[in-house]
Amino acid sequence: MDSGKSHSFHPGTAGRGILVVDDERVIRDMCAMVLDGYQVFMAADGLEALDILEREKVDVILTDVMMPNMNGLDLLEAIKKKDPNKAVVVMTGYSEKNIILRALKANADDFISKPINMLQLKTTLDNVLEKKALKEELLHLKRMDRLKSDFLGLVSHKLKTPATAISLFIQNLAHGSLDKSDPGFSDTLTLILEESEYLATLIQDLLTYSDVILQDGPPTLTRCNLKDLALGVFHQLKYASQRKGIALSEHIEGDFPDMELDRERLIFAIRALLDNAIKFTATGGAITLSGQAGPDQLVLKIVDNGEGISRENLPKIFEKFYQVDPSHAGQIRGFGLGLHYAREFVQAHQGTIQIESRPGIGTTATLTFPR
Numbered sequence: 001m002d003s004g005k006s007h008s009f010h011p012g013t014a015g016r017g018i019l020v021v022d023d024e025r026v027i028r029d030m031c032a033m034v035l036d037g038y039q040v041f042m043a044a045d046g047l048e049a050l051d052i053l054e055r056e057k058v059d060v061i062l063t064d065v066m067m068p069n070m071n072g073l074d075l076l077e078a079i080k081k082k083d084p085n086k087a088v089v090v091m092t093g094y095s096e097k098n099i100i101l102r103a104l105k106a107n108a109d110d111f112i113s114k115p116i117n118m119l120q121l122k123t124t125l126d127n128v129l130e131k132k133a134l135k136e137e138l139l140h141l142k143r144m145d146r147l148k149s150d151f152l153g154l155v156s157h158k159l160k161t162p163a164t165a166i167s168l169f170i171q172n173l174a175h176g177s178l179d180k181s182d183p184g185f186s187d188t189l190t191l192i193l194e195e196s197e198y199l200a201t202l203i204q205d206l207l208t209y210s211d212v213i214l215q216d217g218p219p220t221l222t223r224c225n226l227k228d229l230a231l232g233v234f235h236q237l238k239y240a241s242q243r244k245g246i247a248l249s250e251h252i253e254g255d256f257p258d259m260e261l262d263r264e265r266l267i268f269a270i271r272a273l274l275d276n277a278i279k280f281t282a283t284g285g286a287i288t289l290s291g292q293a294g295p296d297q298l299v300l301k302i303v304d305n306g307e308g309i310s311r312e313n314l315p316k317i318f319e320k321f322y323q324v325d326p327s328h329a330g331q332i333r334g335f336g337l338g339l340h341y342a343r344e345f346v347q348a349h350q351g352t353i354q355i356e357s358r359p360g361i362g363t364t365a366t367l368t369f370p371r
Contacts, residue, residue, distance in 0.1 A: 016129055017041065017056060021049040021063040021075065022091070027116070031062065034118045035125070046070025050078060058086075060128055062112075062121075065092040065099060073099065077106045085139070087132045089124060091116065158202060162195040219262035219348055226369065227256035227291060229263065230300055233270045234289050237278065245283035252300075254293030257371065265345035269353075272338030273302045273365045280363070281306030293371070300367040309357035317355060318343050 019041045020031045032040045041056055043049040045067045052058070061079060065072040076088050087109045092099060103111070109128050112121055169192045172178050178185060234250050241248040277287045281304045291300045309317065320340045343353045350370050357363040 016059040018125065019043060019049060019052060019056075019058045019061045019063075021046065021061060021067070021072065023064065023067045027064070027091075030116070030118070031121065034122055038125075046072065046075030046078070049075055053079070059132065060087040060089060060109075060125055062089045062091060062125070064114075065090060065103075073102050073106065076103060076108055080107050085132070085135060087128050089128055159199070162199040162202070165195045166192055166199070219265065221260040222263050223258050224261050224263050225256055225258050226261065226266070226298055226300070227252050227293075229261075229266055230270050230289060230291060233267055233274060237271070237274050241278050241287060244278060244281075246278060246281050247286040248278075248289075249286070250289040252289070252291035254291070256291070256293045256298060261349060262345065265341075266349070268338075269342035269345045269367070270300070272342040273353075273367075275338065277302055277304040277306065277363065277365070280304070280308075295371065297371050298369045302365045303362065304364075305362040308359040308361050308363055309355070310359050314355065314357060 016038055017040075018035055018038045020028050020035075021043045022028050022031075023044050025044075028042045028044075032042065041052050041058060043052055046063070047070045049061065049063065050070075053061075061075075063072040063075055070078075072090060072092075076090065079086050079088055084107065088107075089110045089112060090103050090108045091112045091114055092103075100111070109131070110124050112124055169178075169188065178188070230252065231250065234248070238248050274287070274289065281287060285305050287302065287304045287306075289300070289302055291298070293299075318339050320337060339353075339355075346353050346367055346369075352368045354366045354368075355363065356366075
């Protein structure tokens, strides 16, 4: 029996993907004819359907129950186990109670009785897609609420330390408790100046996270050059590295083409990696930003000879809110979000971030993008 492995696509449409699974070719063809405006994929049984789902973007699966190799109920359970939010509509000419109960237990999204009413088919799929969109929006809102709640708690904790230190210093100064002739007064003043600068950095980070992270959504693409973005961040951070006594150098080779990129998010990613290198490199250390434009890919590398990351910590560095604490002081500055979102933003451009590190030797961050 011809399974229709090559999917049917209606030219001129940019609709959602529908996978029709039925061992009867005539049923698949009839459904494809009715579903104008959708991209329609077809499979003759559950195993073939799972193979298509691995390769194609499908929004709704429309499946028969009685099929060879893998029936519709087994397919439903396999799909929901892998992705509970994937929409599945079950077609059946059977009214046995156990079939309906098993499908409901497996969270089938809707049912269509055979023989199929084509008008009902289109209406049912439209309704399922609408419900799916509402579920996705609800999940997105819940995820954003949870992120904002976690982030606000972290912000409150991080702001307390510098704000408290500055407040105590000002109170002691106002009450005359500090003797300006005391040799330690100058050191205290330097410490408070550092805390003030750190507080300003936290506030700037808050604005960045608000603009780049909490404003969740699809990339905003503009024509720009990856090399120019990297050099722009490099020059912004050069002063900070010099103040810390770190030598920051760059060497980017080759012709980097202009591409459609999310400028702000890639700047965030590159800055997060350079910031980390500066943070964990001691006075007298060195950081190099290098790059190369090859025929198939563009590569940026940030290499430092700083503290490095232990083998047990390395797998955790991309986790949200995780911060490496090599000195075990519990006072790591920052929010622990930079690397998490840097990887997410780079992956959104079909790129990768690889981190290699050895304690006491240093760290190398490699960003690779398809040309």
